């Protein structure tokens with residue numbers, strides 16, 4: 632028998648939350664749940680179906696020991712799509728629309744920023760007043776400069792063990808703020824990011840910490856949280872060319888309003904033109920420009936215009952399936 636942890640997205644708006652339940656079985660198969668408790672069905676027709684779409688089997692890849700797993704995080708995580716009782720994709724199922732569009736030709740690197748919270752305030756912040764201003768915290772080392780590293784280390788190892796495409800982590804600009812990065816091809820990039828979020832929240836539970844994905848949880852001179860999205864397709868990585876990248880930026884510009892609609896709620900509080908962002912009302916792109924909507928990495932230019940682009944607009948609470956869909960749909964037209 633195996634311990635199978637089924638994970639799915641509920642029907643809450645504007646942002647969906649993660650849900651899970653455990654099944655002990657030999658096989659991964661379709662399952663059902665009470666959709667009337669997740670805003671996905673009414674009480675008289677409450678059944679929704681969980682369709683498994685990606686399996687993450689935990690083994691200890693760090694120590695190359697298949698018999699040892701992270702205590703409390705062993706087993707198999709099963710990412711699921713939600714179907715209505717009639718077997719059709721549920722309206723909350725953003726993955727199905729994304730999957731039908733994106734092929735593995737598309738690569739996505741997400742930079743997921745977030746705050747850790749405890750007792751209603753960012754982890755490490757004093758009960759009254761504020762911590763000292765930003766400056767020491769980004770990639771900080773040492774007590775007083777960084778908090779929550781134990782959770783981050785556990786999360787990184789757990790993602791590696793689950794074969795999620797995690798590529799790095801760092802402490803962010805505000806105290807109690809962190810980032811992890813996930814790289815994947817096609818729909819897997821979205822699956823991996825959702826599962827990495829899930830595992831992070833699971834680990835944080837053990838510390839009485841909540842993960843806050845709001846794009847601007849602290850007003851004032853404190854950085855917000857984004858989900859910078861690096862992306863490329865075959866043309867950008869292969870033949871490349873300045874015109875290919877500039878044309879992509881121009882096309883994305885023409886769909887800026889549509890992008891903002893699906894790049895996370897409350898993003899206007901974050902995209903102000905300050906704190907390394909462009910204003911939500913403007914669209915710009917530039918080489919190496921962290922104040923632009925789209926950054927053309929200097930490595931792309933120095934590599935003879937072969938490489939990738941970074942969309943800096945998505946908020947930390949954005950649904951990666953919606954972000955992938957917008958980029959692929961826009962640039963495939």
Ligand code: MG
Pocket residue numbers: 742744803810
């Ligand atoms: Mg960052």
